Amino acid sequence: MITKPKGCHDIYGSEAKKWQYVIKMIDSLMEKYNYEFIRTPIFESSEVFHRGMGESSDVVTKETYDFVDRGERNMTLRPEGTAGIVRSYIENKMYGNMSSPVKLYYNGTMYRYERPQSGRDRELTQFGVELLGSDDPLSDAEVISIPVNLYKMLGLQEVKVKINSLGDAESRNKYREVLKEYFHPHLDELCEDCRERFSKNPLRILDCKVDKDSDILKNAPKTLDYLNEESKIRFDKVKEYLQALEVDYEIDPKLVRGLDYYNHTVFEIEAHVEGFGSNNVLAAGGRYNGLVELLGGPSTPGVGFACGLGRLIMALDLEDIKLPIKEDVEVFVMAVSDTEKNYAATLVQSLRMSGFRVETEYTGRGLKAQFRQADRLNAKYLIILNDEDLAHNELKVKNNKTKEELTLTLDYLLYYLDEVLLEDEDYTIDDSCECSSDDCCGNHHDEEHECCGKEDCHCHHHEEEEE
């Protein structure tokens, strides 16, 4: 049997419906923030990532899918979204062609040659945002608020936002030196990996899991103590704006992020649901003011984040959140004889063109099996064709819930279905409650949220009433 590549997944069935729903929410959220969708190639010249992400990160040095194409060019399957987008920003001269700042979002697959485990695949899907051309602390705060609001929209509860500041290049370099000085005499007390990190990327020692409880780490100098005045003021501004945007956060002085391009604000959003594996970062990002220049463009500030969709859906599952996903069919058309089937083909076509979600029988099963099939598909209405009725230009429609059955003429059918299906309020997906009440449930399906009381709210309170 031929199997899928290691660390990849086939997404289908109800799983695929969740993905589509989440992506739909992302699109509608980004529309409100006025970000534009961008799609860049799934592979780029290797240089894009080597220069962009930095040689000290493992992602670039040992986790990329590299290949040489037939023209002997070195190519790399993108391991993340930012570098490619910055390349595109420069190449398309968006700094001149688009209104500034340029606000872009993407959603696509990334590739990393790693050992798969819970929450980590070789092919992963990320949604992310890049805001280029603004150094205003408000843009940092707003970017952080995007995933926070997405999770809120989806009903996720157990998330924690962590922020920190690395300061500008000056502060960061100074801190790096201080840190090396501090750790140097303690080298043999640290774990093997940390000794490796010391020379490669000393900042990463801070979030070592092995040594995290040792006094050496606890007493290590903090980034925030080495920010210069300007960076400090900037970070305070970011925090102010976060409060204004009602984003709850905590400051984690050990948060440093792995990619070289970050400076000033860095952040992570973690899942804290019971049962989540150790890879619990749902989204992460930060400011990367030198990156555009590094990749050959004009000096341009930028902020962004990336959000792993696989992990997000895992979190939704673990919090047992039921997404409002359509799992049913409006009309199921049954036919057995050849003339019935012929008639069914035409009928199904016209019902679909009239906007109904219609299924019919394809395998030549008996009527009994067709009833079973209709139930499996959660059909709301059944149309049962038989030759006798058809001779009178009539057909039978059965409400699959009440079991009421009517004999109608074809002319009347569309009118009837229109009436009857529109009555089902829960039948249309309304993706968000529009009210602005503070304790709005936002369509959450959990018990903790109070309902805002709006008519068009589809939270669990109303669902119960409807049932």
Added chain:
RNA sequence: GCGAAUGUGGUGAAGUGGUUAACACGCCAGAUUGUGGCUCUGGUAUGCGUGGGUUCGAUCCCCACUAUUCGCCCCA
């Protein structure tokens, strides 16, 4: 790159060195000669991941490989 666990049908899952590999669900058909979701009856495996080995004989013992899952590194 390192470490651990697992690998039996469409699914879940028992099981034993020795004729026909439990059970449950699902699916298909019939009882019900075109109106069902209950019930009953019957049907439903390239033979237990792949390749070697031990043995008179292995799905069950040994080895290698592979796949999946989980952890480390790293990362969303």
